Amino acid sequence: MHFLKLILRNTLRHKLRSGLTVLGLVVAIVAFGLLRTVVDAWYAGAEGASSARLVTRNAISLVFPLPINYQERIRKIDGVSAISHASWFGGVYVSEKNFFPQFAVDAKTYFDLYPEYVIAPEEMKAFRADRKGCVIGRKLANTHGFKVGDTIPLRGTIYPGAWNFTVRAIYDGAESATDTSQFFFHWDYLNETMKKAVARRTDWIGVYVIQISDPDRAAEISGEVDAMFRNSLAETLTETEKAFQLGFVSMTEAIVIAIRIVSFVVIFIILAVMANTMAMTARERIREYATLKALGFGPSFLAGLIYGESLMIALAGAAIGIVLTFPVAAQFSEQVGTLFPVFGVSRETVYMQAATATVVGLAASVLPALRAARVPIVDGLRSIG
């Protein structure tokens, strides 16, 4: 008890210095947590993917479409319980910086494959009845203030022209990892418009989404789908939804790696600050340590004092930092809007924050503790700091 009290007293001796160190730790811990959350957000699409869904795309690359008549052939494969399709629309809402993903989907079947998009039954009915209607996610609706009944104008980039859609339904995510920044509309509407404009581009879709009854057969069914269309005009590549999403992440992997590295750089910066504080503290107190030694306290007691003080400062900084991470992350998420559809501080991030703070606290005291433990009593008493 006295030991703890002594540590606390020591910590409060230089209030300014301890306060500044804690402040530095808070900044570093918040920055570290935020960067880790950004990395998590990068993988959010893959995290939210279901293992019971496969995605079939054109083998050349995603920009090549697939013919709509593949749908019935895939449906007949054993183990396929449902199939739908989606096409990337790539429209611009007012200006490029308001990016959000838009898909033309098969309105009858698509949402049956995605039970995590929760839509009120009457809104679903209204969407299916309106060929120019659309379904949007809650986050997208909040970002731009869209309400049911509003018209959303989009400028087509892949499909030229000015397009207007009426919001008929807003979906919520069943889980926190569900992406609610998307925009869905009727593929039939897109197809019929293209029929009038560019007949060559009718009856093509972007990707097929296949639901399988047994996730363990994913590899087998994928192989079967691809074999069916080998040597055809549009060869396919089928993979699990998770692999499909991870494919996107790996294309920008360099950025993820850079953010990871940077998140550890901030830890080293704060380690330098913390180690400096402890080094100065120990240096000033060498005389006291010598006195304590002369009184009969062992080197481990002195080391304990130093490690204890360092840990106390580190953990105080970590506690405040972790508490602050949540409002800062919420604010950040609001600022970037639909750029990161899912942005939440995970439990692992909090554990990592606490763990790094502890490591920083311990590592910062290694040198000062060694010095205090080793200093001969006479030299220590003679020291003037």
Place this chain on the structure above:
Amino acid sequence: MPILLSYTLRNLAARKLTTLLTSGGMALVVFVFATVLMLEEGLRRTLVETGSMDNVVVTRRSAGTEVQSVIDRDQAAIVENQPEVAHGIDGARLASKETIVLISLVKRDSDKASNVLIRGVGQKGVELRPQVGIVEGRMFSPGSAEIIAGKSIAERYHGARVGEILRFGQREWTVVGIMDAGRTGFDSEIWGDADQLMQAFRRPVYSSVIVRLNDARGFSEFKTRIEADPRLTLEAKQENVFYAEQSRVLANFIRYLGLILSIIFSIGAIIGAMITMYASVAHRTTEIGTLRALGFRRATILLTFLIEALMLGAAGGVVGLVLASFMQLFTISTMNWQSFSELAFSFTLNTAIIAKSLAFALIMGVGGGFLPAARAARLDIVDSLRAA
């Protein structure tokens, strides 16, 4: 003043560990700051040098990228025959009708797939890009299933070295050459014959038309005519502008993320400097009193401590820059969100970045040193002489 300067230096030397740790923290911040600027500069240089002032890229209106653009054959012919388009030595127009698609290739190191841009170029396509040279093998011959790969594609993707074969569009394509485009965006592309590629991909349309103008000043006239022509739904951009726009999102992302991080991190380093400087002032209270008693002014004391903080910052800045300069050895390759294809670029250091980084380091020094220095300057002579 020289006395005070050596006093400052000796003080820094007396507390080696503290000096090292404080400057070390700042060095890391400067490293991050400089690296981000170098990355942005590398990206800028790669894309700006890809385009030339004299060339014009014509794409479908509001397509944004060549991949999304579609130009019919008759529209392309109209563009090619505009009066501003230059003639080559053979009398033919200096125009290249190109088809651009993305294909998914597998990386050598990670076995992961990424999108690579493949460009079908017309007969004049190479002449329009003088920066492109063949460094290994030879040029593809028109009318054949031959392709050449950009340097950074050949290094990083399976099947893209000379003599290797890539299979797409129901055909096998032999890589016959490697092109070096002087670190421009073309290094991250694969080129082949436009007609062959269009056939293989069953695309009866072009993606873009690149033309060389007789005179770069004729651009605005050319642009106005193209964009006003009711037969065309196209837009024209100078090639360098076109490529700069291609990277805007990625460049902004790097810049903002980098700046925000540098500022947040610098708070940590400034706090480190403050702790050091406050301690420095506290240790030397008696000495400050002595100096003041000897006749040194408050302003001089302030300056002395500020110089000490600036030296800490300068040391951090130099070390951080030295560390960052090693990053020039690395190349980053990532997907450019706008073109949805792979782009390789390297960290590029220039004098502006060196100056900015050093200034940033000095600002951190002043930020950390000002309050402690002000405290030192405000000390009362009698009180400070009495302090133990």
